[in-house]
Amino acid sequence: MTQLHQPGKLAPHNPIADDGDDVHFCSTCAFGSVCLPAGLDKIALNELHMLVEHVGPFHAGDHIFRSGERFGALYAVRAGMVKTRQLDDEGHEQVLGFHLPGEMIGLDAIHPAKYPCDAIALDTVFVCRFSFPALSMLAAKIPDVQQRLFDLLSADIGKSSRFSGDHTxxxxxxxxxxxxxxxxxxxxxxxxxxxxxxxxxxxxxxxxxxxxxxxxxxxxxxxxxxxxxxxxxxxxxxxxxxxxxxxxxxxx
Amino acid sequence: MTQLHQPGKLAPHNPIADDGDDVHFCSTCAFGSVCLPAGLDKIALNELHMLVEHVGPFHAGDHIFRSGERFGALYAVRAGMVKTRQLDDEGHEQVLGFHLPGEMIGLDAIHPAKYPCDAIALDTVFVCRFSFPALSMLAAKIPDVQQRLFDLLSADIGKSSRFSGDHTxxxxxxxxxxxxxxxxxxxxxxxxxxxxxxxxxxxxxxxxxxxxxxxxxxxxxxxxxxxxxxxxxxxxxxxxxxxxxxxxxxxx
DNA sequence: GCATCGCATTGATCTACATCAACGCGAGTC
DNA sequence: GACTCGCGTTGATGTAGATCAATGCGATGC
Missing domain, CATH: 1.10.10.10 (Winged helix-like DNA-binding domain superfamily/Winged helix DNA-binding domain)
Structure with missing residues (x-):
């Protein structure tokens, strides 16, 4: 389904072999504390790796997701930079943010279950896709995962109003x-x-x-x-x- | 502990008798789907009511919470209007929002476990206080509660950037x-x-x-x-x- | 090589809104 | 009553940054 709207190919699901430096990279990702073994037992870790897909590459201008699409997953940027933006009815663009490797996108789409913005690659981008239904089931089982999600969501509220003030x-x-x-x-x-x-x-x-x-x-x-x-x-x-x-x- | 910084008095904990129109009011609250019996079994409902405290009245100018305070609870406005705002180091105010009855405040405080802003009553205000540790334990047990929290958090991300655009x-x-x-x-x-x-x-x-x-x-x-x-x-x-x-x- | 295209820079002018200043007006208070 | 005090309104003037316009300049194509 991600393939419907994006030219990136699904990498074969093999989180370890897929990237020689997986552990190092994931340790700096917003979801690293979740994806890495730290404190998770083998079964939980397995389930987590089942719900992560590595997707990419996207090239400059490609959409990771589009405004209005049904929400199904959160994404962590693995490499490259992603811009999120909205277009109003007359096509005026409003840039919401720029997202670096290790940062999450799609958090604003959980409610009302639609992506409210476009996510567009600014250069060559790879992402990790987290199926949200699977993720929230895992969150119910593992308090740390739930808390991490709450943290990410809460932090994003503050971030999105950071540049909203009146300044020179x-x-x-x-x-x-x-x-x-x-x-x-x-x-x-x-x-x-x-x-x-x-x-x-x-x-x-x-x-x-x-x-x-x-x-x-x-x-x-x-x-x-x-x-x-x-x-x-x-x-x-x-x-x-x-x-x-x-x-x-x-x-x- | 809430009493340290606010003049509101803790109402005796008695969610049914405390307000003759509780059920009607709660049905319109952001957390109504959680607090009301709908789908929750007796035990769960009991637990929920254990973690809600009715606090108030606050009067115009009173703080419900203050910037920098340790985060311990979310609040739903029951009556009145609440302003949230930040002050920078020189005392310049930045108003973040106005919150109506039925709306939640404090969602932006979960991470990093500090309230990032002041919440100030604009008139006579009553709130429901949800202990967050208790609430997230409940969320782990009851999927609907967890989902509702995710929804509230996610929706707030979009809201906080609603007025951040460039407009006349x-x-x-x-x-x-x-x-x-x-x-x-x-x-x-x-x-x-x-x-x-x-x-x-x-x-x-x-x-x-x-x-x-x-x-x-x-x-x-x-x-x-x-x-x-x-x-x-x-x-x-x-x-x-x-x-x-x-x-x-x-x-x- | 030259032409084109997208983006960035630089300068001249314009304008939406801020700022400054004065005044009005209702609610307390003495 | 007169005297604040906080808030809102209205008018005159100033300005930060937008807009308009021209030019530069590296990348790509032929």
Whole structure:
């Protein structure tokens, strides 16, 4: 059924052999504490691995799921970057977020059992698919799994209002750059320099700015020595200064 | 422990006798499907009623919980209106939402086990307090309870980004008024006329506008025959026109 | 090589809304 | 009654960032 709408192929289900570095990768994933043996007995672990499918590759522009589709599964990004967005009746796009390896998407679809947004690959993407009916059955049996789901859902509520406040372009952009850095760091990636995978227009849309404004502010940040930009390559050269700008938004 | 920070008194725990119209009220609450017998056996129902406490009254300005406090419980608003908000390090307020009778608050506090915002009564408020440890134990035993929690959490993710888009003052205000109307209607209240319990400044903050702009737009809406305003009393006299303005925001 | 295309940058101008300021008005309070 | 005080309204002015327009520039195709 996932194949109906996406060009990615189902990998043969073989969670260990499928990726030489599975254990290492999963340890940094949002669901890693669940998928990895830690504390789970053999039977539980088996059941979990039964309900995970590795899906991919998706290429830039491919949909992982589409707005309006029946909700059937959560996805964890394994590799690449995913954009979530909504289109209104006139086709105006509203970017909801960018999702890094190790992060979950689809949490906002549980109720009312429809994906409320499109999930689109920004580059080459692999995901883990968690069948939700199977997952919630497992959650009922294993308190840690249930709690982990509650945690992920709860954290997403706060995240989705993080950039909803009233702030200047400088503040929002600084917060955006630091937020990405923090999230890369949390997954074990280098965080002082990374690639902005998405086009400027997507950043602008997400932050409620014009693409021109994003361009100008990045330029000024560079002139002020806060960052270095070269196309989509980014380096944060003065995090304290960025943090000072972003402190109203990133309150943790 | 709730008494440490709030002036509300614990009502004696007696869910049936405590309110002559309990069953009727609970049937319209976000957690009604859980608290009411529907499908639950006697033992389960008993356990549920053991973990619910009726708390109140809170008066305008009282805190139901405070930002930074250890998370211990979810709350359903029973009566009155609750505002949730965050303060940044310089004391700038950011209003996150307004919560009507039958709606849940505290869902964003499960992870990382701290309330991320203040919950403040806007008028006289009564709440139901659900101990979260007890509730999640019950959820593990009763699939419907677990599912209901997943649903509430998931729906809140979408809600919290509803007003985060880039829209004009007119669109946001129209969407705000209709959203309140819809939510009142969903709980069985009259929805064509209601009271804006919060001051203009709170509406403005929530919608990222200045209080003056809210005032001016409401005035113009009235002049155009879309609404009638008298202080905080509001009547929607041309819903189709409001909906036309708000359609980019309320996509459902 | 040249042409095309998508994206990014840079400059000039415009505007929706904020900000500043004054005033109104009902509810307490003395 | 007069005096706050909190809130809302209304008008005049300012500005952050949008919009419009032109140019740059690397990647792809022929």
């Amino acid at each position: 372009a400088d503040e929002r952009l600084a917060a955006f750059l630091l937020d990405l850095a923090n999230r890369y760091a949390a997954r074990g990636f280098a965080s002082n320099a990374y690639r902005l995978v998405m086009p400027r227009a997507d950043i602008a849309n997400y932050l409620r700015l014009a693409a021109e404004t994003v361009s100008r502010v990045l330029r000024r940040f560079q002139d002020q020595g806060l960052i270095r930009v070269d196309g989509r390559e980014l380096e944060l050269t003065d995090k304290p200064a960025l943090l000072k700008l972003a402190r109203h938004i990133l309150r943790d | 003052a007119d669109e946001r205000l129209a969407a705000f008024l209709l959203d309140l109307a819809n939510r009142y209607a969903a709980r069985g209240f009259a929805s064509n006329a209601y009271r804006l319990v919060m001051p203009r400044a709170d509406i403005a903050n929530y919608l990222r506008l200045a209080a003056e702009t809210v005032s001016r737009v409401l005035r113009r809406f009235q002049d155009q025959g879309l609404i009638r305003v008298d202080g905080r009393e509001l009547e929607l006299t041309d819903k189709p026109a409001l909906l036309k303005l708000a359609r980019h925001i309320l996509r459902d």
